[in-house]
Amino acid sequence: xxxxxxxxxxxxxxxxxxxxxxxxVDIDTLTHTLEETACKIPWSPPLVNCILKRLWNHGxxxxxxxxxxDFLSPRRYAHxxxxxxxxxxxxxxxxxxxxxxxxxxxxxSRNITPSPLTFAIILERFVSAGKPEKALRIFLSMHHRxxxxxxxxxxxxxxxxxxxxxxxxxxxxxxxxxxxxRPDTVTYNIIANGWCLIKRTPVxxxxxxxxxxxxxxxxxxxxxxxxxxxxxxxQLKEAWDFFLQMKRRGCELDVVTYTxxxxxxxxxxxxxxxxxxxxxxVGHGCLPSxxxxxxxxxxxxxxxxxxxxxxxxxxxxxxxxxxNSTTYNVLIRGLCHASEFDRAAEFMERMKGDDCxxxxxxxxxxxxxxxxxxxxERSLSVFAKMGNGVCCPPNLDTYNVLIxxxxxRKKPDDMLTAGKLLMEMMERGFVxxxxxxxxxxxxxxxxxxxxxxxxxxxxQSRPGHxxxxxxx
DNA sequence: CTAGGGTTAG
Numbered sequence: 001x002x003x004x005x006x007x008x009x010x011x012x013x014x015x016x017x018x019x020x021x022x023x024x025v026d027i028d029t030l031t032h033t034l035e036e037t038a039c040k041i042p043w044s045p046p047l048v049n050c051i052l053k054r055l056w057n058h059g060x061x062x063x064x065x066x067x068x069x070d071f072l073s074p075r076r077y078a079h080x081x082x083x084x085x086x087x088x089x090x091x092x093x094x095x096x097x098x099x100x101x102x103x104x105x106x107x108x109s110r111n112i113t114p115s116p117l118t119f120a121i122i123l124e125r126f127v128s129a130g131k132p133e134k135a136l137r138i139f140l141s142m143h144h145r146x147x148x149x150x151x152x153x154x155x156x157x158x159x160x161x162x163x164x165x166x167x168x169x170x171x172x173x174x175x176x177x178x179x180x181x182r183p184d185t186v187t188y189n190i191i192a193n194g195w196c197l198i199k200r201t202p203v204x205x206x207x208x209x210x211x212x213x214x215x216x217x218x219x220x221x222x223x224x225x226x227x228x229x230x231x232x233x234x235q236l237k238e239a240w241d242f243f244l245q246m247k248r249r250g251c252e253l254d255v256v257t258y259t260x261x262x263x264x265x266x267x268x269x270x271x272x273x274x275x276x277x278x279x280x281x282v283g284h285g286c287l288p289s290x291x292x293x294x295x296x297x298x299x300x301x302x303x304x305x306x307x308x309x310x311x312x313x314x315x316x317x318x319x320x321x322x323x324n325s326t327t328y329n330v331l332i333r334g335l336c337h338a339s340e341f342d343r344a345a346e347f348m349e350r351m352k353g354d355d356c357x358x359x360x361x362x363x364x365x366x367x368x369x370x371x372x373x374x375x376x377e378r379s380l381s382v383f384a385k386m387g388n389g390v391c392c393p394p395n396l397d398t399y400n401v402l403i404x405x406x407x408x409r410k411k412p413d414d415m416l417t418a419g420k421l422l423m424e425m426m427e428r429g430f431v432x433x434x435x436x437x438x439x440x441x442x443x444x445x446x447x448x449x450x451x452x453x454x455x456x457x458x459x460q461s462r463p464g465h466x467x468x469x470x471x472x
Numbered sequence: 473c474t475a476g477g478g479t480t481a482g
Binding site (some may be wrong): 154202327 | 475477478481
């Protein structure tokens, strides 16, 4: 009963708590209030995870909150493994690697074994921060930290490398360690997909052949990977032939296959062909999913016109499909692209009715297009609608788009705004690109904003600062 | 977060 209630209320409760945390600027007030109210809140892992997700784009506060709960007596609350994973993910994204290791060892001292997921998170962050060799060392030694290496963690690591365009490294690792882990179909699919991601479809085909020679049977997933690869590489004819061959040979054509083809032809400008494949799939016993609709809508927005996309949107509603946030974001982008900002705003309102709240992407699209149209003020007011980060915290993209837009007109005031945004993003735990950082700093110095420049320099010297370095 | 399809421009 108790669990049921907590589960039921954890969404609104997490919203209130995370709003309070985001709103409170003063760290001592924050800590005191948390201390005073902690005993009245029914902490549970789902609730804590919910809050951590809402604080995702404010890393320092997320870690502060995590840390606060971690120091309550274990009788009152003890973090679950999943919460540790979230905290580790957040720390790693802020590139606070010391904090990552501290959290990992604290996890073990609380008798929680780091799971393969914990390591997947760590490996992913190191690879995407441009440190694949470091990631490799971590992978090779993870059994010393309580997590065994097996085929599935090997596959995960290969996949992480491939998704960050490190196929060559994945491939040589595959050759070197393959015998030890006994690769399966999944392993081969991951590597083939890796080559497809960098448009090397012939190599992907070779991997597929190797797989067959090794006695493994390709699955529908394998074929879909290759099919998508041809489209991505711009090999339309090969893609079409491959699709026909799949049909001829009686391969299972599933909804993913059709979505790939609709999207592939559409973005290549062959809208009619995309539409035809979309129309024929039902006759072949395959119902479109919302993703298929999203693909078609995006294609019409990009290569045809928004009004036709809206026809398809109304059609899916009539058929009883539930649009998701991607559906709305695609349409909103289409409307923005046609400079229909007011109608875009209408759709943003409409989202709320369909229980998909506008998300960061929604805001980012509108902010981006407004900036492109030179409407900086309007863009900033949409940014302010993110509730100063209380409703929908901005992410790295939001700041990047806005800051670079502030360099277009040569207004001194814009530099001041850019400086404030840079300061804010750093307070929220984002690591600005060197280029952005230097550009804003120079801009501030040239426009006589020495004070703010100094403040930024001070903040820079203590990374992850809010309002002082988070101690773990 | 052991593999495949929809969101961001160029």
